[in-house]
Amino acid sequence: MPKARAWWSEAVGGLPPTYWYLWTGLLINRVGGFTVLFLSLYLTAQRGASTALAGLIVGAYGIGGVAGTLLGGVLTDRWGRRSTLLASHLATAVLLVALALSTELHMIAFFALLLGLAQAMPGPAFVAAIIDVVPAENRSRAFNLQFWAFNLGMAGASLLAGVLAEWSYVGLFLIDAASTALTCVLIFWKVPETRQRTTLPQAEIGGMRTALTDRIFLAFVGLTLLQALLYSQTNTIVPLAMRDDGLSPAGYGLLTALSGALIVTGQLFVPKLIDRHRKARVLAVSLAVMAAGFAVLAAADSLPFYLLAGAVWTIGSMLAAPPNAEINSELAPPELRGRYQAVFFLTFPAASFLAPALGGASLQAFGPAHWLIVAAVGAIGAALHLVAGPARERRVAATAARTRQTTTH
Template structure:
């Protein structure tokens, strides 16, 4: 019992209250995150769209997210983390309902585009706020705990959504919108602004100068580029994997149960991962993660039963578990404090570009070259990523050390309520 208490204290103790409010909002929001998990099945089976059309809709979601990530990163630095989060969540809830009532392809596509914009605008602000309030020494476990909450909610949502869909797909959109609103209420009531106005922040407020700084940061851009490759592989689990399973004669409920294994494994194992990788070379951890993830997706080429699909999910989930905490801490350490939101936005942009490209590219490869070619290609990308991390890792660590030495990457010692700064044109 004493050992268990010590482990719990070591894992969760000492983190600020704002972190736990954000953590709670994340968990609630993810418990209702039904729509994206089942969107490919909804579009092909309920709406009768082809796999290519479904891929285009998912791609529009990603395109909207690319704009949202860029805008959200800028607003979180200039307008504030809190108002950006509130606006994004409220807009996301409204657009979730609008997408649920859309029928024509153009309306569904427009709804997906706008929903992606609002949903992804929250990510840079959320990430910047996490870095603001959590000291560097605690970030690995803080990001791991948040990742744990994401996947606990995802695991429950994937299983529940499979059964809720049988009662009508509209219910998925309604519940997803409701949990997004609850998260907005938590932020409004419990979370204060965490951004601190400094001279350097004012000096770097111009968006052109800020993005020029990011574009000139080759170390960070290489890191973002490798994440883009990984996201192209990973996002096949919500675009082409459900279609492949349907072609194998498996039901949406079966897909929900299989994909829930991803969240279940992370919930069980993620709390132990920080201890496992602590003190190890992040470049080696990220390279191993890329190989394991590529292997899991590659084996999908041979799957035709629920248990085999489940095995592939468990394998690539191990890679995901190794990848996520190291990625999160690197973003924090490579981001200058005055550009924290925009660096988060640039990283989120890689996910949104992948969200736009992955379903379209996956659909085309699957239709033109076959199912096996798609999954073998994913395995090949994993190997390329592994080599990329090994080659670029030393430069990343030197940059992180330089920012720690100068204090540019450290959180402020004390947090103040930021004075309002209007976004350009406001």
């Protein structure tokens, strides 16, 4: 027991109270965030939409998410973290109620677009606030716990959503709205504004253009996109490959459950494993491990092979989560943290579009050899992380020195 307590203290201790309120808000949001999981089923089963129309409406939600990510980044730097979080959560709660009460498909499409925008806005603000309040030496643990909470919440949402959907789709929307409102109350009550005021004129601070012309940062974003493309295979192309191998949807459900279980049970051990190593090397290893997992699929024709591959690529993604978030936080100037976070977050919707579009065509054209192509992309990404690492480290050191000088004066 003393050893267990010591390990737990090392894993979660030393983080400020504001971080834990943000972490709790994120967890509540994720556990209650099950509306989108069942939006297409709701549209077809309850509102009479065709499959094509349901796809368009869900696509509108995705388009709103891209716009919301960018808007959230700008507002995080201009309004502040707290104001952006409060406004986005309040708007999300209202829109969820509006969706629950709407019956006309054109209004549902309109509200879905706005919901995508509102639900994407808090992402940059959450991360920027964490960077503001957590010292650099503790950020690996902070981001690791954030990733853990996100996946724990998603697992909870998946379990609850199926039960609640059988009871009432409208109830699903309203409970999601209630959990969002609860997060809003928690932030209003316990989270102060964390943005540091700057005396620099707006022209010197820069804007979105600064992030979009930062070559070192964009190289890192590009490598993160490669990683996201790999992981997006797991929920887009892997189910198709399993179907082609004669495996049932239940088999894919088991694979997904295994991945979630590994993250929930193992993610807290990751910082102790990686903290003494340089981030570029950790990311290179993580992509190499993911590549190895996908390479297994080239020979997979049964469920045990898929489960083995899933365990391997999940471990790779677990290793990558803390350094990805840390590097992103370190490359961003303090006054532009929201905008940098927004550009970084765009890699995920981009991967969600590119992975099925490119992966589907590749699987059809090359069959199992598709997974060797995916593995090669991962290996290239691993090598590029080693090449790009030194320049990133020099930038991080320069940014940290400038931040220390600014806070001293």
